[in-house]
Structures are given as structure tokens and as C-alpha cells.
Amino acid sequence: MKPGDLLLALLANAAWAFNFIAGKAGVTQFQPFLFTSLRFAVLLLVLLPFLRWLPGRMGGVLGIALVQGVLHFSLIFASLEASGDIASVAIASQLYVPFSALLAVVMLGETLDGRRLLGMTSAFGGVLVIGFDPVVFHHLDALLLVTAGALAMAVATIQMRRLQGVGVFALQVWIALCATPALALLSLLFEDGQWATLRTATTLELAAPVYSALGASLVGHGIVYHLLGRYPVSITTPLLLLNPVLAVAFGVLLWGDVLTWKLILGGVMTLAGIVVITVPVPGRQATTTSG
Numbered sequence: 001m002k003p004g005d006l007l008l009a010l011l012a013n014a015a016w017a018f019n020f021i022a023g024k025a026g027v028t029q030f031q032p033f034l035f036t037s038l039r040f041a042v043l044l045l046v047l048l049p050f051l052r053w054l055p056g057r058m059g060g061v062l063g064i065a066l067v068q069g070v071l072h073f074s075l076i077f078a079s080l081e082a083s084g085d086i087a088s089v090a091i092a093s094q095l096y097v098p099f100s101a102l103l104a105v106v107m108l109g110e111t112l113d114g115r116r117l118l119g120m121t122s123a124f125g126g127v128l129v130i131g132f133d134p135v136v137f138h139h140l141d142a143l144l145l146v147t148a149g150a151l152a153m154a155v156a157t158i159q160m161r162r163l164q165g166v167g168v169f170a171l172q173v174w175i176a177l178c179a180t181p182a183l184a185l186l187s188l189l190f191e192d193g194q195w196a197t198l199r200t201a202t203t204l205e206l207a208a209p210v211y212s213a214l215g216a217s218l219v220g221h222g223i224v225y226h227l228l229g230r231y232p233v234s235i236t237t238p239l240l241l242l243n244p245v246l247a248v249a250f251g252v253l254l255w256g257d258v259l260t261w262k263l264i265l266g267g268v269m270t271l272a273g274i275v276v277i278t279v280p281v282p283g284r285q286a287t288t289t290s291g
Contacts (some may be wrong), residue, residue, distance in 0.1 A: 018216075089142065128266070
């Protein structure tokens with residue numbers, strides 16, 4: 001990969017990693033459904049020119065919009081609100097990789113070799129170790145929420161693998177169009193004080209959903225889409241494993257997370273398992289996706 005493209009991959013990782021900071025900051029001001037709705041409203045406004053009817057593909061697109069747009073993102077941001085740190089959420093969110101591999105066996109008829117089974121065992125075991133960290137143990141609801149969010153992302157990954165001929169921005173604008181009103185309705189039903197929250201929000205607080213939409217979705221996914229058009233998946237996907245590492249670093253440096261030995265051990269076990277699942281054996285074709 002050319003040096004310029006390597007820098008782009010680093011930028012995509014950083015954009016996604018910083019989204020955990022933006023999300024954590026955002027849900028301190030906005031409740032999760034409201035924050036997620038604002039995020040998608042911004043994305044919808046920016047991507048509106050890409051909105052067009054997709055004959056024969058709308059069922060698949062709307063299914064992804066429900067699972068990824070409404071379920072995955074609301075669960076992830078709810079976990080950030082409930083969590084005592086950012087690092088554990090960033091690491092546990094990567095469970096979508098082993099979940100995707102398991103679902104691919106059930107839904108796509110793929111097979112698992114011993115190497116990938118070992119990777120899954122390491123990944124899930126690492127999250128269990130993280131769960132016994134004192135900071136995480138007192139916020140187990142956050143760990144359950146992010147695990148559910150990872151499962152939703154895995155389902156969306158399988159849905160996207162079945163969907164053909166839809167560009168990344170065309171898909172994202174439909175997700176935003178469906179998710180914005182659905183999440184706004186959920187906010188009205190289960191949250192309160194939305195108008196007062198919006199009225200008193202500072203420019204910096206409003207920047208959180210804006211960054212989440214533009215930085216994570218447009219910059220992050222846009223770069224990865226560009227790289228996948230120039231390089232094989234087997235080269236591009238492993239580079240994206242830097243995302244949770246940077247998220248942990250940002251959590252420590254910018255949010256004041258404290259890394260205990262259990263969080264470090266669990267993180268290493270989880271990310272090692274993700275590497276084993278994601279990075280292809282030389283001579284084999286990778287079949288993973290990025291999130």
C-alpha cells in the first residue's frame with residue numbers, strides 16, 4: 001500500500017476511534033436516542049443528494065437501516081452513557097467480528113476452522129475478563145448494551161454482504177432517512193426534556209453529534225470505501241484493527257480512563273482474537289468486513 005493510502009487508513013482509524021470520545025461527550029448532554037437521532041439528522045442533510053430509489057434492493061436497504069441505524073447505534077451510545085469508561089466499550093464493540101463469523105456459518109453456510117474458533121474463544125474470553133474489572137463490574141449494564149450493539153452490527157454485516165450494487169453513501173443516506181424519525185420517536189416515548197436540552201446546549205456540545213456524523217460516517221467510511229476500491233480486502237481490513245487501540249488511547253489521554261491489569265489483559269485477549277479471525281492466513285482470501 002502506498003504511503004499516502006496508509007496515512008488515509010490511519011485517518012480512518014483515528015476518525016472512528018475519536019467517535020467514542022464524541023459519543024461519550026454527546027450522551028453527557030443528550031440522552032442516547034436523542035443524540036443518535038441528531039447524529040443521523042446531520043448525516044441525512046449532508047448526504048441528501050445521494051438519495052434515490054434503489055429498485056429491487058429497498059427491502060435489504062431498509063432492513064440494514066433498522067438493524068444498524070436504529071439498533072446498533074442507539075445501543076452503542078446507550079452503553080457509552082452507562083459506562084464508567086470508554087476503553088471497555090471500544091474493545092467490547094469489536095465483538096461484532098466473531099459474532100459476524102458465527103452468523104455467517106448459520107446464515108451464509110460458511111465454515112469455521114480451528115484457527116478462527118480459537119480467535120473467537122480468545123475474543124469472548126477477553127470481554128469476560130474485562131467484565132471483572134472494577135470499573136466495568138459496576139457498570140455491567142453498559143457491557144451488556146455494547147455486546148447487544150455488537151450483535152446488531154454483526155447482523156447488519158451479514159445483511160450488507162447479501163446486498164449488491166449499492167454505494168456506501170447511497171446506503172448511508174437511506175439509513176439516516178429511516179433512523180432519524182424512528183430514533184426521534186423513541187426519544188419522545190422513552191426520554192424527556194428534549195427541547196430544554198437542545199435549547200441549552202453549547203456549540204461544543206452540539207459539535208458531538210455533528211462530528212459523529214461527519215467524522216465517523218463520511219470521513220471514516222468514505223476512506224475505507226476508497227481503499228477497498230484500490231486494494232484487496234485482505235490488505236485493507238487488517239489495517240482497521242488500529243481503531244480500538246486508538247480509542248483506548250484517546251480514552252486514557254482525553255477522557256481520563258484508567259487502565260487496570262484486567263482491562264489490559266482482557267483487551268489484549270479480545271484484540272488478539274479479532275486479529276486471528278480477521279487477518280487471513282497467507283494464500284487464503286479474507287472474507288471480513290469493516291464496521
